[in-house]
Amino acid sequence: MNYDQLLNPEVLNIQPSGIRRFFDLAETMSEVISLGVGEPDFPTPWQIRKAGIQSLEAGKTRYTSNSGLQSLRETVADYLERKYQLTYDPLQEILITVGGSEAIDGFIRAVVAPGDEVIIPQPSYVCYEPITRLAGGVPVIIETKAEDQFKLTPEALKAAITPKTKALILPYPCNPTGAIMEKEDLEKIAKVLRGTDILVLSDEIYAELTFGGKSHVSIASLPDMKERTVVVNGFSKAFSMTGWRMGYACGPQEILAQITKIHQFAIMCAPTTSQYAAIVAMTECDEIVAEMAEEYDMRRRLIVDGFNRLGLTCRDPKGAFYAFPCIEKTGLTSEEFCQKLLESKHVAVVPGPAFGKGGEGFVRASYCYSTDHIKEALKRIGEFLEELNR
Amino acid sequence: MKLKLLKLLYKNSRLSLEEMATMLGAETKAVAAAIDEMEKEGVIRGYKAVIDWERVDNTNVSALIELKVTPKAALGFEEVAETVSKYPEVESVYLMSGGYDLTVIVKGKSFHDVAKFVAKELATMENVTSTATHFVLRRYKESDIQLCDRNSDDRGLYSL
Known part of the structure; x- marks a missing residue:
């Protein structure tokens, strides 16, 4: 053949x-x-592992709802509010996914139609470009510079925007550069985006790991940004839970409903054992x-x-x-x-x-x-x- | 800085002053001074290696002894505890809440050795009313360090 x-x-x-x-x-x-x-x-952490074991002992081994356990979605909502001043409706605006990876894939597939451009700052995590291509989209790369501490600048963003721009990927804190976007950096980006129809995928998987007294700020917490932003985060890095494959996407109900359809047909639901463990991670492990x-x-x-x-x-x-x-x-x-x-x-x-x-x-x-x-x-x-x- | 420094030393006291200073974001001089001060104050009592003696064909044994003591009017348990602490056979001494008063960890060359020490020295001590000896059969964790695992990194090269 x-x-x-x-x-x-x-x-x-x-x-x-x-x-x-x-x-x-x-x-x-x-x-x-x-x-x-x-x-x-x-x-x-042991208490997280124990919660997984206990859920197995209690026989919690069936599918959960497609979006994930309601108790977990409520926990995620509380956590995001407590940590990053983000408010999401656990019933309509949060989807539990198989790692942050699935949430990234779901977002791109849900919003990108053939020919749409997706702006990707690089150096950054390796998955955004191939997934965009698979969706028929066109990756538009912005090369961030060492002299800008590898931050995305509003000038570079403006220059990359065309009438075909569908979405911006915002991968901060950044693998591999270690760059973060502070509130004033994000304000400048938000200023460029307000009034446009450009969506943002904010990949915040390293949000718990910022140093030098600078806490992570989510672009979704800035005025008028929540309506155009899907926040992706997960449990792998902050809670040392890589193998549990637990992540989530949060954003406007209109976008989340579409991602949830893809998730429903491709995945069904995130692993049940991991979901029970994740509740303990967010409530008992500060x-x-x-x-x-x-x-x-x-x-x-x-x-x-x-x-x-x-x-x-x-x-x-x-x-x-x-x-x-x-x-x-x-x-x-x-x-x-x-x-x-x-x-x-x-x-x-x-x-x-x-x-x-x-x-x-x-x-x-x-x-x-x-x-x-x-x-x-x-x-x-x-x-x-x-x-x-x- | 002191508390972080102590945590660092507790985990690994073999780091150099420069390394500790770098890790804490402090001046080398300041770290040296803090250690000096804490040694003088008696906060830092010594630096030791955590050893799994079972791996070096060591036949020593140790036991946990529960000691019941009649406290002295003025001194409480202090006098007995201090006397017990002086024996080289005694590794640790703790005052306890609950059913007995002092926990004494004793080490010796053999079960017989330890039993003899307890019978001759501890049991006969003034104000000691009873002893109960529990021999240690195996150590799994010592000073925050697990002895049973091989300490290997089982992460594969899979991440992207």
Whole structure:
């Protein structure tokens, strides 16, 4: 059979994630010290795991309503109000999804028609562009700049808007750059968007992880923005619940009803066990989440200081759990740097261009690792740089 | 800063002053001074490694002894507790609420060793009215560190 002719050309044209390619290489090597993973090293807090176990013991093993348990949606509504001053009706404006990923996919499929343009700031998480293409949309990339702390500027946004613009993706706090958008930054973006018909997908999966006393602000909390914004968030990063696959989308009922239809036919409902556990995560874990955030903050300082000492300029990431040092002065491309570092010192970091062309000259180093692990990785990177200079 | 510093030291006292200062966002000098001060004040009592002795073919045993004590009029339990604390065989001493008064953790080379120490030294002590000895069979967690797991990172390289 000639599969190339059989399969959907849109899908065939999608490249697998650049991270994946790099990890496959790392997996062929032994004793790799990785700073690659975008996944918390803390196990899911015990009380959350216990809630999952108890729900199983009580036999809560059936489908929930398509939108998710009502008690969980109410919990999410309370949580968003308490944390980010966002008010959503748990019955009509909140959908529980399989990770934040499904919420992103659902939003894009619900709003993008063939030919619609979706503005995506990069470097950013890898899924927005392929999902837009699958929906027949046209990704319009804005390359954010190091000198702007990788923030989205109103000038760049204005320049990218055309009559075909359907939506803007707002991925902050940002994987991989660690950039955040503060309230005044968001105000400027909101000013550009008010009075237009452009929708916003605000991917706030790292909202709990902001540092330096700057709490996360959601663009949906600004005047006139809620009506055009779908907020996506989830439990993976804040509560160390990656494997539970729990996320949610919140937004105007008119949009959520459409996303819910897609969810209904494609997914049915998010995993029931995870939904019961998620209620406990949002109601009983403030203290432990704060402790984890504090630990990330200390590691963040250690790794940023380490890169700067090695001469690899590293801005202070204000959110998420990645450092994004500049490796330009080595004279290597990001890909070469990562490959050589992996081969000679068995240290895995991810090349910046895996997150968009604008990532060239940078690498992503996750600090979801113990201090000893980070210190060892930095030591090896130091040796690597010395050998390069020889 | 002091409380955060103590938490950091409690978790890992082998970090360098510079590393701790970086992690806390403080000056190295300030960290050194704070540690100095807390050592002098007796807040920091020492620095030790947490060791799983079972892994080094160690045959030592330890036991938790419940001690019932008649308190002295003026000194309460202090005098007995301090006397008990002086024995090198004694690892920890706690004053308890509930059915008995002092918990004493005793270590020795063998069950016989510990039993002999309890019978000869603790049970015969003035004001001690009874003892109950519970031998430790296995340690699963010590000073916040789990001894039963291998401490391995089981995350796969799957995230994007």
